[in-house]
Amino acid sequence: MTDPLPAPLAESPLQPLPDVGGPAQALLSVSGLTKTFAGRGKLFGGRAGAVQAVSAVSFDVRKGETLGIVGESGCGKSTASKLIMGLLEPTAGEIVFDGEALGRDAAGLRRYRRQVQMVFQDSFSSLNPRLTIEESIAFPPMVHGMARKAAIGIARDMLAAVGLQPAQYATRFPHELSGGQRQRVNIARALALRPRLVVLDEPVSALDKSVEAQVLNLLMDLKAEFGLTYIFISHDLNVVQYISDRVLVMYLGRVVELGAAEAIFAGAAHPYTSALLASRPSVAGRSREAPPLVGDPPSPVNPPSGCAFHPRCVFSEAVCATTRPALLPVAVPDRQAEHLAACLINQPGSGHSRAPKAA
Amino acid sequence: MIFYIVRRVLYSIPIALSVGLVCFLLVYISPGDPISAIAPPDAPAEMITQLRRDYGLDKPLPEQFAIWLGRVVQGDLGRSLSTGRPVWGEVSVALKNTVSLAVAACTLAFAIGTLLGGLAAAFRDTWVDRIAMTFAVAGVSVPHYWLGMLLVAVFAVTFPLAPSMGAGPGGTFVWDWAHLPFLILPMVTLSAIPLGLVARTVRGTVIEILHQEFITTLRGKGLRSGGILLHVAKNAAPSVLAVMGLQLGYLMGGSILVETVFSWPGTGFLLNSAIFQRDIPLLQGTILVLALLFVALNLVVDLGQALLDPRIKR
Amino acid sequence: MSALQSQSQPLVKVRDLNVAFVSKEATLHAVNGVDFDLAPKETLCILGESGSGKSVTLRSLMRLHPPRRTRITGTIQVDGTDIVAASERELSSIRGRLVSMIFQEPMTALDPVFTIGKQITETIRRHEGVSHQEAQRRALDLLELVQIPSARQRLDAYPHELSGGLRQRAMIAVALSVRPKLLLADEPTTALDATVQIQVLLLLKRIQAELGMGVIFVTHDLGVAGEIADRIAVMYAGRFIEEAPAEALLEAPEHPYVEGLLGATVTPASRGRRLTAIPGSPPNLRTLPVGCAFAPRCTSAEPNCRAAVPDLRALAPDRTVRCIHPAGLRPSMPPAMAFAAEERAP
Known part of the structure; x- marks a missing residue:
């Protein structure tokens, strides 16, 4: 039996911090988030290869939802997650958590970090190999001032919550567990502080399919149990489709599409999203002859002009090379107002021949 | 590539300047007054003051450094206090002997070390590996001077096969048949440490390379051992080059004991006498030249690595 | 084995293949009695999770395992040549010429300090002894065959100078240098981006048809297998359990494990449903159970399953x-439901 029936944490002295802004306010609000990595200095000054990994990214994460972030290598999804976690300092932009702007002061950051936790792809390297499982999970509460004994108690509760028998696993070391079990431990550690937002960066990508399903089910259960909000980053579109309420698609550091998962997977508004969806291998696809897209994702060191996707886009026109499309509501009446895309095709009066006529 | 070379050369300049500064300050951090070495013990105070003025020792420190640096750049390292001859002449002769010895020792160490390391890696965890690595560890751990004395005892005294003193006729080493026998014992002694280090580096590097997936690809392409060896060698070259370069650098300056044991008229020997005679200008000049040589050698190694490994950013 | 192959001489014939890795501490039984045939120009996908023995089986076809620690028994015939009995010398002339292989991570599978061109030409020259110019010319053709743009410049490129997709295309070009009859592919698209993966899959399909190679393709991804395979063989604990x-x-x-795997795989249709995970984790290859290796995780297991x-x-x-x-001979409830019921039990 692997799927857990989590034990209630009523006796736990650690309670989640209270909701400040009420359900209508976004839990996390990111606006204009930009991160530029300086390139190597050239001889006699000059900047070679400064990379804008994340460019003017704005989005909200609503309370209780799962926001999926998808994109290929170099799209900036990992950098974005590190910015959200406060592991990197943004070059520009603002992060607001439950109505409170994230500053750089130690106390604020500390409070923020208690409420926002992260789970990484590599279950092994994100655990200290010399600590037992329960010590690893107890570590964050102890850092936040809890007595060791109480923290170990929480660790054991969390182990039970992620479906690992505390009596059997608490005193083992990471190398004695399988990949799926280790990832459960990482989830338990992330939850030990009773966070409100969990950033999951490719949490199931390194797992076998049969174990992946166990962990996804667990994540769904824990979300309901602890009233969590997720940011779920993945390159696997099927998994994102399965777990997300809303989906954000990134390409070369920018958001190209954002909307409800149903809407996007039923009818993507951005040609890149469509191509990404059509690229999923399946039995149904075996009759196809031509790939949906040619070429590799471009390097962020040297981004194309205008719309970054235009060199690979089948609908590309001259205007695409010169105009960078803004992220605007999709102007199709039967779609939800909440569906945004950064493509000139959807924007009346953009100059693209496929764009709807300006009203 | 040309930019990389220029940049790397420019990076060496501040390092060389710092080296110069340290050498210059040697005079002030070393115990004892240099003047006392040339002045008679009962010299009157006026004479000492006069000497100080003559040698420029009464000026403020930065000014002394600037003057000193200006002279050094023109190749003037001052005069030896003990012989009165220009330091540059003394150092350059000694340097030639030392470089000859170091290059010979390094070549020997490289050849045998690579062979031992390569064999150990190819026959990992077998008796071949164990014997080769015993040699390597012994080479690194045996004290230089003790090995030198042992070799002298065996090959010069018990079985008089090779000379054990000096660099041969004329007191300085030249690459000819008359001088070569004099090279043998100090060369073998000096090669022990780099030999051990090279053997261990080659073994470690080659084992690491053999574990990489591209080796499987090469086997999968049907390449025979010889073809695979070529790939291993080119992949291992940058690491081995780095170790070799560093060792050559150490040998140039670090052979005081060996040169003393064999009375080899090199920089180590020179340093030794300079220290005992408190010949500060000679000491200063020798150390400066050796240190600059070391900096230059590092530069060459870095450039060589960039040439051998296309992944190093240019 | 199958009707399709009995008509013509199979390209590959594997019988009772066993591969074990021996160390001082333990013996790891990676492959335990595998039989299969591959027809010329056929694509077989070996599907399995990590530790199922799929890669080990694949590498056995070229005997690419570390020779000193590997124990390999059974017969492997590729185009009539006995691979298990071949000497190292014979093997080296078979590898790359009759059988060649592409890997998951082209960045590590290509030598980082040799140019792409050199890595292709050395294979051609090794097997055909042609001149440098001739090899160079053929290398250029190969880069064009795998659709690498501006092929002439790429001959002089080092692997790190190419994008992930181009690197994998270069790896394919290296493998095709001497037009092998059998191409082994070890998860060649797993490390690639989604939009690149499908390009490489389609390229492999096209080249296979063009050159008429047999392909054995190892993957853990059902979608990839569905996209490229003629036949699929599923491995579990070193055995073929369904083909x-x-x-x-x-x-x-038919097999409960394969049913479970399909149920656990997230597809577009999974949304809104609970995934039917397979309980437990794969068996330890050092201490395999006597009976069916899947029995400890199987809901329809009975004493007979554990006996042999x-x-x-x-x-x-x-x-x-x-x-x-198997599912077809099972009278009771549909398999997916059986798993779901098991999973919800306290």
């Missing part, structure tokens, strides 16, 4: 399964 034409297997799996490894049984001329009660 069938691709569509048939993905549509109606079930025989491979033919359910149709082109379909085999290693299970006492």
Whole structure:
């Protein structure tokens, strides 16, 4: 039996911090988030290869939802997650958590970090190999001032919550567990502080399919149990489709599409999203002859002009090379107002021949 | 590539300047007054003051450094206090002997070390590996001077096969048949440490390379051992080059004991006498030249690595 | 084995293949009695999770395992040549010429300090002894065959100077240098981006048709297998537990593990449903159970399953399964529901 029936944490002295802004306010609000990595200095000054990994990214994460972030290598999804976690300092932009702007002061950051936790792809390297499982999970509460004994108690509760028998696993070391079990431990550690937002960066990508399903089910259960909000980053579109309420698609550091998962997977508004969806291998696809897209994702060191996707886009026109499309509501009446895309095709009066006529 | 070379050369300049500064300050951090070495013990105070003025020792420190640096750049390292001859002449002769010895020792160490390391890696965890690595560890751990004395005892005294003193006729080493026998014992002694280090580096590097997936690809392409060896060698070259370069650098300056044991008229020997005679200008000049040589050698190694490994950013 | 192959001489014939890795501490039984045939120009996908023995089986076809620690028994015939009995010398002339291989991570599978061109030409020259110019010319053709843009410049490029997709294309070019009859592919698209993966899959399909190679393709991804395979063989604990034409297997799996795997795989249709995870984790290859290795995780397991490894049984001329009660012969409730019921039990 692997799927857990989590034990209630009523006796736990650690309670989640209270909701400040009420359900209508976004839990996390990111606006204009930009991160530029300086390139190597050239001889006699000059900047070679400064990379804008994340460019003017704005989005909200609503309370209780799962926001999926998808994109290929170099799209900036990992950098974005590190910015959200406060592991990197943004070059520009603002992060607001439950109505409170994230500053750089130690106390604020500390409070923020208690409420926002992260789970990484590599279950092994994100655990200290010399600590037992329960010590690893107890570590964050102890850092936040809890007595060791109480923290170990929480660790054991969390182990039970992620479906690992505390009596059997608490005193083992990471190398004695399988990949799926280790990832459960990482989830338990992330939850030990009773966070409100969990950033999951490719949490199931390194797992076998049969174990992946166990962990996804667990994540769904824990979300309901602890009233969590997720940011779920993945390159696997099927998994994102399965777990997300809303989906954000990134390409070369920018958001190209954002909307409800149903809407996007039923009818993507951005040609890149469509191509990404059509690229999923399946039995149904075996009759196809031509790939949906040619070429590799471009390097962020040297981004194309205008719309970054235009060199690979089948609908590309001259205007695409010169105009960078803004992220605007999709102007199709039967779609939800909440569906945004950064493509000139959807924007009346953009100059693209496929764009709807300006009203 | 040309930019990389220029940049790397420019990076060496501040390092060389710092080296110069340290050498210059040697005079002030070393115990004892240099003047006392040339002045008679009962010299009157006026004479000492006069000497100080003559040698420029009464000026403020930065000014002394600037003057000193200006002279050094023109190749003037001052005069030896003990012989009165220009330091540059003394150092350059000694340097030639030392470089000859170091290059010979390094070549020997490289050849045998690579062979031992390569064999150990190819026959990992077998008796071949164990014997080769015993040699390597012994080479690194045996004290230089003790090995030198042992070799002298065996090959010069018990079985008089090779000379054990000096660099041969004329007191300085030249690459000819008359001088070569004099090279043998100090060369073998000096090669022990780099030999051990090279053997261990080659073994470690080659084992690491053999574990990489591209080796499987090469086997999968049907390449025979010889073809695979070529790939291993080119992949291992940058690491081995780095170790070799560093060792050559150490040998140039670090052979005081060996040169003393064999009375080899090199920089180590020179340093030794300079220290005992408190010949500060000679000491200063020798150390400066050796240190600059070391900096230059590092530069060459870095450039060589960039040439051998296309992944190093240019 | 299957009707399709009995008509012509198979390109690959594997019988009772066993591969074990021996160390001081333990013996790891990676492959435990594998039989299969591959027809010329056929694509077989070996599907399995980590530790199932799929890669080990694949590498056995070229005997690429570390020779000193590997124990390999059984027969492997590729185009009539006995691979298990061949000497190292014979093997080196078979490798790359008759059989060649592409890997998951082209960045590590290509030598970082040699140019792409050199890595292709050395294979050509090794097997055909042609001149440098001739090899160079053929290398250029190969880069064009795998659709690498501005091929002439790429000959002089080092692997790190190419994008992930181009690197994998270069790896394919290296493998095709001497037009092998059998191409082995070890998860060649797993490390690639989604939009690049499909390009490489389609390229492989096209080249296979063009050159008429047999392909054995190892993957853990059902979608990839569905996209490229003629037949799929599923491995578990070093055994083939089910083998069938691709569509048939993905549509109606027979073995409980394969059913479970399909249920656990997230597809567009999974949304809104709870995934039917397979409980437990894969077996330890050092201490395999006596009976069916999947029995400890199987909901339909019975004492017979644990007594001995079930025989491979033919359910149709082109379909085999290693299970006492495959889905087609099971009377009770549908398998997916059985898993769901098990999972919800306290």
